[in-house]
Structure formats: C-alpha cells, structure tokens
Amino acid sequence: MTASQGIKYKAEPADQILVTPLDSLTLVYQRRSGITHIVAEPAPEILAAMGTDAMTADEVAQRLAAQFDFDGTQAADIIAARLNELADLGLVERCHA
C-alpha cells in the first residue's frame, strides 16, 4: 500500500481554470490565484478525468485506464505522484477521508 492510498483528491472546478493545449505543453490559468501553470501530460488528462469527483489515485488511474489504453493498476503510483504535484501547485485539493 502506498502513502497516497486512502487520500482523496478533488480537482479545481472546471469553471475556475482555463486550459489551453499548445504543441508539447498545456497552459492552465487558475482564476483564483491568477497563476499560469505550464504542465505536461498526463496532468491535463488527470484534471479532465477527475471532473467534480473526490477520488483516490487508484480511482483516477482506473478512470484514465478506461479512456486510454493502459493498465490502471500499474499506473496508480505514477498518478499518485502527479496528483501530489498538482496538489502542490494548488490545482487539486487533498481531501483526507
């Protein structure tokens, strides 16, 4: 069991961010802070997949695995690391169960 398991994450509401994909990176402007974040995949995909739900890293991985062709169980740790980075940026919120 990883440290991130059990922690739920909630994405910044879609109406609070402006997402602009460019060639290799994606810009995420956060209305609340006025900060422009420059992120690479899979960060934009994670934010889009989470919608308004509070989810664990495993749940996000499973949802992404259903959309993209990969094994969700193997990707959970990677997704957890990205979620923690997004939480540090303020683009997702950690909601402890």
Next chain:
Amino acid sequence: MHEFRVQVGPAAFRIGSQWKRPLDQLAEFYRDYPVPEIPDYSVRLESVSLLRRFIRPSVAINGDYMLPDAAPLPLAQGLLAAEMAMNLQMALGWRRHLLLHASAVEKDGRALIMTGQSGSGKSTLAAMLGHRGWRFMGDEFVLVDLDSGDAVPFPRLISLKNEAIGAMMATALDGRFGPLMPETPKGDIRHMVPPADAIAAMSRPARPALLLFPSFGFDAAFREVGPSEVFMRLTQASTNYVALGEKGFSTLTRFVQTVPARAIDYRDGIEAEALVNQLWAECV
C-alpha cells in the same frame, strides 16, 4: 521646474526637469509628435542633492513609477535619463495593452515583431527595416491590444547602442541623430528620430503576422519555435503579463497560437534582411 509633454503611440507623458537642456533636446527630437493635454504619466529629472544640481550635475529619475535603486546619470546623459524614465513608466504602469519587450515593423497592415535579449539586434533590425520599405512601429515595446490582438505602435526615439550607431548612420543618411553618449551603463548610446511615416502613423495598429527571435553574431540560420517555447519566452519578455490576469492570458495564448515564430541567427544587416524577407514570404 521646466516641463515638456509628448504623446508616443497611446501613451502621454509629462517630463519635468530641473535643467532646461534635456527638455530642449526632447523638444527637438520629438518636434513632430503630438502634444497631449492630459498625461498618463509624469516623470521628473531631479538632482540627487541641491549641490549636485550645479556641481557635477547628476540626474535622478523620479516619477509615478520608480525603481528605488536606479543609479543617477550625469547631466550630459539627461536625454537617456528621460527616455529611461518614460520606458520605466510603461514597463511598470501600463495596463491597457499586453506589453512585450520587443521591436516591430509593419508592411501591408501586418506586423513583424522581434524580441530577444539586449544585444540581439532587435532594435537595430527594426531601425534598419524602417528605412528599407517597412513602417517602423517601435524598438522597445510592442503593445498588444487586449481585445483585437493587434500590435499598437510605440515609436519612441530609437536607442542605438555601440556598433549599431555607425551601421545606422551609414544606412539612414537623412536620419536625425541625437548626441553621442559614450560609456553609459548600456555602452555608447545615440538616439535616432524614427522615420516620418512611423510618427505620422503611430496610432495605426497592425495585425501580428510573424515573430522573430534574432541572435546577432552567428552564421545565418533559422529554426521554427513552437508555441510552448514562444509562450514561455514572451511571458519573460512581458512586464505586465501577470498584472493583467485573465486578459493577459487570453491575449498571449491567442498570440502564440496564431503568430508563426522563428529564431534567426545573422552576422550583419544584409543577412538579416534576406532572412526576414524569406521568412516573411514563407509565413505571411
């Protein structure tokens, strides 16, 4: 306190000075520019102390927006101090447009914008192209309209540095040049009045059509610069991107998504002009 007023593009300045000479120089070089009634910014050229107004006079730059640690300049560089003060007001205070530290020229209603570090040659290239069939729009700031995305001219005096001084004096034989100011903090500087058509059309915007990142001193070459890299470079080249908030974001993202960008290397003006013409034909 002596006073001089000038309108440059959309910005109106009032310059006050304890000495008459820098304002006489400004009045001479800006004689074809409009005189505004209500200034956007006031700047003041003042002595650092009562004594230094008369003995080895030294000009401190004050105004609506100031840098507390800006070093004073000798009175002989008073014109430079006034230009720096006006630039400072724009860099720190302007909110009506997205402000890019860049030069620009126009042809057929479309703007070629050039940005880069000091010494990249963006100012010299704009000055040179302004004498070779392009309309000079500015060598310091490009103002991007927050609604239309158009580039708005800001054709202040052209600031030529070091080798560019001789190059432009050879190119613009009918040009009006300011006094040579040797050994300023930025090297040798000589100002040049923009061509008459640039001043006459300074309220006419142009649609950004090509962005160049010039590098002086390398064999002629160019490469495509992708939108992500352009975005990062332009956020660094903008002094008010963060202050503009969401408007700044939407304006800059539209710019990087619609304006093709190339980095160019060149060794002299002839090479640069050939590259510019080639890329203009390919991209615009």
